[in-house]
Amino acid sequence: MKALVYNGPKDVSVNEVPDAKIEKATDVLVEITTTNICGSDLHMYEGRTDVEKGKVLGHENLGKVIEVGDAVDSINKGDYVCLPFNVACGFCENCERGLTGFCLTTNPPNAGAAYGFAGMGPYSGGQADYLRVPYADFNCLKLPEDVSEKENDYVMLSDIFPTGWHATRLAKLCPGDSVVIYGAGPVGLMAAISASVQGASKIMVVDQHPDRLKLAKELGAIPIDQKKGDPADQILELTEGKGTDCGCEAVGYQCTNTKGEEVPNLTMNWLVKSVKATGNIGVVGVFVAKDPKAEDKLAKKGELAFDFGNFWFKGQKIRTGQANVKAYNRKLRELIHVGKAKPSAIISHQLDLSEAPNAYKNFDDRKNGWTKVVLKPAAAGQSKRKAASAR
Numbered sequence: 001m002k003a004l005v006y007n008g009p010k011d012v013s014v015n016e017v018p019d020a021k022i023e024k025a026t027d028v029l030v031e032i033t034t035t036n037i038c039g040s041d042l043h044m045y046e047g048r049t050d051v052e053k054g055k056v057l058g059h060e061n062l063g064k065v066i067e068v069g070d071a072v073d074s075i076n077k078g079d080y081v082c083l084p085f086n087v088a089c090g091f092c093e094n095c096e097r098g099l100t101g102f103c104l105t106t107n108p109p110n111a112g113a114a115y116g117f118a119g120m121g122p123y124s125g126g127q128a129d130y131l132r133v134p135y136a137d138f139n140c141l142k143l144p145e146d147v148s149e150k151e152n153d154y155v156m157l158s159d160i161f162p163t164g165w166h167a168t169r170l171a172k173l174c175p176g177d178s179v180v181i182y183g184a185g186p187v188g189l190m191a192a193i194s195a196s197v198q199g200a201s202k203i204m205v206v207d208q209h210p211d212r213l214k215l216a217k218e219l220g221a222i223p224i225d226q227k228k229g230d231p232a233d234q235i236l237e238l239t240e241g242k243g244t245d246c247g248c249e250a251v252g253y254q255c256t257n258t259k260g261e262e263v264p265n266l267t268m269n270w271l272v273k274s275v276k277a278t279g280n281i282g283v284v285g286v287f288v289a290k291d292p293k294a295e296d297k298l299a300k301k302g303e304l305a306f307d308f309g310n311f312w313f314k315g316q317k318i319r320t321g322q323a324n325v326k327a328y329n330r331k332l333r334e335l336i337h338v339g340k341a342k343p344s345a346i347i348s349h350q351l352d353l354s355e356a357p358n359a360y361k362n363f364d365d366r367k368n369g370w371t372k373v374v375l376k377p378a379a380a381g382q383s384k385r386k387a388a389s390a391r
């Protein structure tokens with residue numbers, strides 16, 4: 001099969017690799033019809049993780065089930081399913097509590113596994129023709145018939161929509177609250193949609209890319225341009241000096257200043273400054289335990305110069321971590337189904353898998369207009385098959 005393979009920093013290619021196949025009776029095999037490039041892929045693409053060469057990337061996957069393991073009960077051939085990026089078992093003590101991002105079975109001795117991801121287990125990614133899905137009864141989210149029209153919405157249930165939602169839940173957003181979201185990438189924009197659905201009174205989204213800020217505005221948020229001065233000061237001005245009720249971090253350890261230089265503590269300290277005393281902060285942007293290639297001395301060890309004194313005096317709370325996609329994806333699917341949420345609004349490019357290497361480059365450069373890329377591996381496969389059957 002064809003798959004997008006990591007060869008080294010800023011070097012990915014679409015190669016012929018061994019076909020994904022059923023390995024355990026609890027697996028299904030999915031023909032991928034839509035798979036996205038994510039900001040999380042960029043940490044790997046830039047060589048800032050220890051992901052192994054040859055790894056197939058891709059953790060935002062949707063497709064059609066083409067083969068079913070003998071021990072799978074609820075999933076059938078022909079079902080369209082969206083796969084949470086977390087690979088979870090459903091029976092460990094964390095999965096039992098809904099904390100599927102911290103499954104203890106799928107990547108021991110660590111908590112949490114994912115497809116095509118550094119440090120998250122041996123699972124191959126779905127930027128490929130086919131994907132093996134372990135514990136399929138638990139991990140597959142079946143999609144309704146309107147998948148034929150809403151595939152680009154439903155694919156966002158694999159990661160960014162639940163992750164944006166998770167950010168607002170970690171931040172304990174309540175109806176009527178004001179919220180600041182750092183990052184107008186796909187995850188920050190999904191947090192804005194989530195805050196809006198949950199009845200936030202004022203949503204402010206910080207970034208410095210005009211195309212992304214424009215999208216934030218179209219989604220009903222107030223865009224805050226980092227280039228126009230300290231964003232925390234801008235937020236304080238918009239909240240009568242009090243700060244917002246809660247805040248979300250959707251950037252992560254590679255956050256930058258206006259010169260494009262990485263300053264790893266920037267968003268966390270801005271959050272402390274721009275959220276009110278006693279406010280809650282939800283951090284879904286990825287921070288890592290070590291980052292040897294960072295310029296910053298502390299960041300090399302996974303540490304931050306965090307403004308703990310102000311944080312303590314303000315009595316704020318922080319919650320962090322990978323999203324537990326399964327805690328949200330079923331209900332968010334319903335919001336898409338009835339037309340109350342349209343996460344595909346942020347898609348800028350829909351491409352064939354063969355175009356993925358170029359898409360990685362443009363998305364990584366945060367090139368104007370490249371906000372979210374969806375790839376369609378099966379489209380090429382289908383036309384190939386059609387051509388073959390015509391011959």
Ligand SMILES: NC(=O)c1ccc[n+]([C@@H]2O[C@H](COP(=O)([O-])OP(=O)(O)OC[C@H]3O[C@@H](n4cnc5c(N)ncnc54)[C@H](O)[C@@H]3O)[C@@H](O)[C@H]2O)c1
Nearest residue numbers: 039040183185186187251252255256284285286321322323
């Ligand atoms: N916790 C989870 O489960 C989970 C899931 C998916 C993605 N993520 C992480 O979420 C983060 C965002 O993902 P994405 O796909 O939106 O990525 P992205 O890289 O496309 O977007 C990040 C955005 O943040 C902006 N930014 C950079 N520095 C900033 C700063 N100082 N202040 C404000 N904005 C700044 C960038 O301009 C960019 O638009 C990444 O770290 C990703 O790995 C986490």
Ligand SMILES: [Zn+2]
Nearest residue numbers: 038040060159
């Ligand atoms: Zn993702």
Ligand SMILES: [Zn+2]
Nearest residue numbers: 089092095103
């Ligand atoms: Zn588990």
